[in-house]
Each structure stands twice: as C-alpha cells, then as structure tokens.
Amino acid sequence: MSETIRPEGTTPMTDQPDDATSVEPPDQPDPPDVAEARPATQLGDLAAGHDDDPTVGHPTVFELENVDVAYSGKVAIRDVNMEIHCNLVTAFIGPSGCGKTTLLRSLNRLNDLIPGAAVSGSVRYRGEDLYGSDVDAVEVRRRIGMVFQRPNPFPKSIYDNVAYGLRLHGMKDNLDERVERALRHAALWDEVKDRLKASGLSLSGGQQQRLCIARALAIEPDVVLMDEPASALDPISTQSIEDLVEQLKAEYSIIIVTHNMQQAARVADVTAFFSVDVAEDGSRSGVLVEQGPTSKLFIRPSDPRTEAYVTGRFG
Ligand code: ADP
Ligand code: MG
Numbered sequence: 001m002s003e004t005i006r007p008e009g010t011t012p013m014t015d016q017p018d019d020a021t022s023v024e025p026p027d028q029p030d031p032p033d034v035a036e037a038r039p040a041t042q043l044g045d046l047a048a049g050h051d052d053d054p055t056v057g058h059p060t061v062f063e064l065e066n067v068d069v070a071y072s073g074k075v076a077i078r079d080v081n082m083e084i085h086c087n088l089v090t091a092f093i094g095p096s097g098c099g100k101t102t103l104l105r106s107l108n109r110l111n112d113l114i115p116g117a118a119v120s121g122s123v124r125y126r127g128e129d130l131y132g133s134d135v136d137a138v139e140v141r142r143r144i145g146m147v148f149q150r151p152n153p154f155p156k157s158i159y160d161n162v163a164y165g166l167r168l169h170g171m172k173d174n175l176d177e178r179v180e181r182a183l184r185h186a187a188l189w190d191e192v193k194d195r196l197k198a199s200g201l202s203l204s205g206g207q208q209q210r211l212c213i214a215r216a217l218a219i220e221p222d223v224v225l226m227d228e229p230a231s232a233l234d235p236i237s238t239q240s241i242e243d244l245v246e247q248l249k250a251e252y253s254i255i256i257v258t259h260n261m262q263q264a265a266r267v268a269d270v271t272a273f274f275s276v277d278v279a280e281d282g283s284r285s286g287v288l289v290e291q292g293p294t295s296k297l298f299i300r301p302s303d304p305r306t307e308a309y310v311t312g313r314f315g
Contacts, residue, residue: 046265047295054269054293058085061223061253062107067121069102069111076102077286080121082272086222086253089245091264091294093257094274094309099286100257103274104225107255108144109137126222142169145216149228151208153200153215158183158192161200161211165219178218185251186214187244206237213244217252224248226256230263242267261310264294271297273306 062084069077077099084090092100102111109130111117123130130140142165153161162179166172179196183189188210192203200211209229216224226245230238245254245267258264264271272291276284290303301307 046262047298052293052295054088055085058088060084061086061126063122063124065122065124067103067106067119067123069099069106070118070120071114072116074283075285077274078277080288082288082291084253084255085270087249087251088269089249089254089256089267091256091258091268091271092274093259093261093264093271094286094289095276096259097284097286098274098276100274101227102286104146104227104255104257107223107225108146109140110146112137142219143221144223144225145219145221147209147212147216147224147226147229150232151205151212153203153208153211155199155201157197158200158203158211159196162214162218165215169219171219182214182218183211185217185248186210187240187247188214204237206233206240209233209237209241210244213241217248221252223253223255226254228257228259231259238263261298265298268294270294273297273301273303273309275305275309
C-alpha cells in the first residue's frame, strides 16, 4: 500500500491559483512544549467530560494507511495509520517538528502546492482515494477547509472576505444570506453586522480568526482542519475559538492541531500524539505514537512516550 500516489514534481500547475484561502502565512516559531505541560491528573480532569469511546456511531471520514510525507526526498512523517471520525473533534498533539502540520496538509492536498512535497501511501476521504487521478484538488479544498495559525484575512471588506470563496466556487445565489449564515456560524455576526463594509484587517486578532473560520465555513465544507488556530490569540479569544469548535462539531468534522495540551483536553474527543523518531543514522522523522479517546490518552496512555509528554517529562 505504499506506492507513491503523487510523485514529486507532478502537481498540475492548474492547481495553483485555485484558492487564495489556502495560502499559509509564515510560520511562527512554536512555544516550548514543557512550559505548557501539566500533571496528567489535571489534564485528565479536563478531559474527563469526553466519553470513553467517543467514536461509536461516528462513521469514518478519513482512513490513512502507511502514509509518508517527504520534502525533497526527506521523510518528515512516516507510516501513519489512522482513522478520523466524522462530527468529532480530533486533536493532533506532539512536539514541534513531529509533522503535525505536514500531515494536516496531506488531508486536503495542500502539500500539492509545496514544491518537493510528496505524499505516499493511501489517504481515503469518505471511501475515496483523495489522491486519485480523477480527483479535483480544488474541489477537495472546498470540502476540506483549512484555518491557519495566524489569521490571514484578505485586505478586503468583512463581507468580501466571506464572499470570496463563494464567488470563486460559483456559489453566488443568495450571497447575502450565505455570508450572514457563515458569520453567525463563526460567532462573529453580532460583532460585525453593522460594519460589513469595514476592512477585515480592522478587526481584533480573535475576530480576524473567526472571520477566517467564517470564510472557511461559507463554502459549506465537510471537514475543517485547524492548525493551531488559537496560538496567536489572547486567552479570551482563545476561549471563544474553543467554544466555537465545540459548537461546530455538530455539523463538521474537525481536526485541530494544538500545541496546548490543556486545549486538547478541553476540546477534543479523540487525540493523536505524534513524536519524533531518531534513526540510527541520526535522521529524524515524525511518527504517530498513539491515538485514542482524549481522556484515555491523558489519564492512561499506552505508550511511555505519550506519558512522558503529557506529564511534562518530555525531552
Ligand atoms: P509540526 O507542525 O509538528 O511542528 P511540521 O509538519 O511543520 O511539524 O514539520 C515536520 C518536518 O518537516 C520538520 O522537519 C520541518 O522542518 C519539515 N518541513 C515542514 N514544512 C516543510 C517545507 N515546506 N519544506 C521542507 N521541509 C518542511
Ligand atoms: Mg505546525
């Protein structure tokens, strides 16, 4: 199952101008891991609200088999086997550089836009090979939206930020209604309804991130991928994003990368812990260590590497 399904350099160039919403702003350095680590019991308390088997009754939305992602031949994350279930929040946690962002990008083919990136193995989305030759990457990114670490509104009005993807994808009927619905879904409507013509850049950081979430939701995705969506925000804005994630899972499947274990414990039904493996030759690559109900992962992890991480003894 590990045949290369999109060899390096074969990305059709027609993918490029599809969706400016997919342009990732420059990465921020990750804060240190250990500073956020808390004793497992405390995380366990936070996670305790999450059922022992949250996946029951939730069909699979992604199935990954033997997935490797490499950059210019250097493997960043390898041999990932996992299932993601719909209408749940799945958190990806793990130290900086273990490949969380890389794996997330492989779930909506954003790696296609990175020169030298190659995904191998099998990624199935709702039973279909996401990298199949007949699959349209633009449509993939419509159905599987992305929210980045740093809010990246366009220098356009609040209204046009949300309408952007709708126009791009030809979803132009009832535009006002769709924009309002997306802003309501993103819990931003009440704050902006009287100034829809103001620039998206005039909003606070937390509002900008909710605007980016509204922009992602407007095109009616099935899955929302969030890469550390609150890490650049203050605590109050962070809480509003967390509340929003909790509400959104009724309608969407959500995968959230977070550096903050407290956040994973608060919002995620299922958590996947990734680590960096150092081979004998010194090469480093990310691996999935374990995945399970959030409460189990924080209270009774199966792997000593997970335990070391969640109890702050990492590194
Ligand atoms: P995380 O999100 O867990 O911090 P990343 O997915 O960003 O990890 O990175 C995993 C590895 O892949 C790191 O070694 C990083 O340097 C490398 N990497 C990430 N993005 C790129 C890229 N665009 N080009 C080359 N290497 C990359
Ligand atoms: Mg990252």
